[in-house]
Amino acid sequence: MPAPDLSAKRTAYDAWLAARTGRPAETVPGLSEALPFPLDPEGLARRGWSDLPLYWIPEPGIVYADGYGEDRAIYDTPIFNPEGVEPRTIHLGLDVFALPGTRVHAPLDGVMHSFQRNDNEKDYGPTIILEHEVTPELTFYTLYGHLSLDSLDGLEPRKPVSKGQEIARLGSNDVNGGWAPHLHFQVILDVSDKHGDFPGVCRKSEQEAWLTLCPDPEAFLGLGQRR
Template identity: 55%
Template sequence: MVLPVNFQRDPFVVLDFTERNNDLPGLDLTDTARFTEYVFGQLRRSGAIVGVGGYNENRVIYRRSAHFNQTGEPRCIHLGIDLWAEAGTPVFAPLDGFVHSFQDNNHFGDYGPTIILAHQQPGEKPLYSLYGHLSRLSLNGLREGMPVKAGQQIGEIGPYPENGDWPPHLHFQLMTDLLGHHGDFPGVCSLSERERYLAICPDPNRLLGIPGL
């Protein structure tokens, strides 16, 4: 559990941010207030308490920010799972581990405040988890190497604009190799890099257990 949600019991809705969503062309995604109203309007209409954004999804919403278009090939493949919920919603560690690194990735469309946990035990393969779009308060008091227990609160979903200027949500991602990154790791890759990144970013639903995802 990374949010106070039981996906076997509590209502949720899957939000589609691919080109199949006919709502998106008429929505100014650079206007975070309007984008937020759209997201939470979907939750209200569905009677859901959380929205879910899919792993390995080819998305169009990243066109809103130059952050995803800094090279010749834009990044569009989502490497984690998004959990869209109100700012202030607590975020929990799903496994025992320790704080690997953290930082405020403070750019429009970026993660904002971010925490990476390491869950590697002696003799086991590396596993890391990333929590993006947190509140700045979530970084207070952290130190690298700090132990974390499964079920322990590690932060909270942040409001915009401090969360990277997104509608409030948690980006949750797993990695088996950080590729030298510290306090940050790509949450979106290009089409040509898809196979490479999916090989080291396993499906987070193996820990979340969201039915039908």
């Protein structure tokens, strides 16, 4: 569970977001025109799926994005659903589906906080976390999961990153944790002692606290209402 004292930081973040001028850089090319892609039971049923197919990829030139706060039916491995406890099904980030190798860009200036390969089944695979100090009083983080393995080459903690800079590429399903190719993008107000990893899914009973800690990525990215 997140620490209970997040309200002040969330208030500061929301105030910064409301006062922000200009848009962040497009994290994935074509994201501003992305189509919805729900993966809750109804969304899966509309596609005739019972799960997200491992080998599915978008049509060339099409980007899909969806999933923040979504109660999903695709988290069926022990990492999300250990025996005897409440499963984790509420998605805390935005999933952006595009072709393997698609470029990923930093939305804001920042520094490289941490990175690692999370190589468990249905995990993030190669992962990067950036740190953004947007005011003297407000620092937050953005996470990029399911990357290509070579995205981690040559990275150094605290190395500066510029808005719009290419930081990674999307990984294929043999390196990205075993998923159809996509970017998991998440805004995190406090990563605590985590390095190169952070929960991207929470229990339904704990979603209020986790969704406070991890604000809506669509609002951060300036995507607006796409439905």
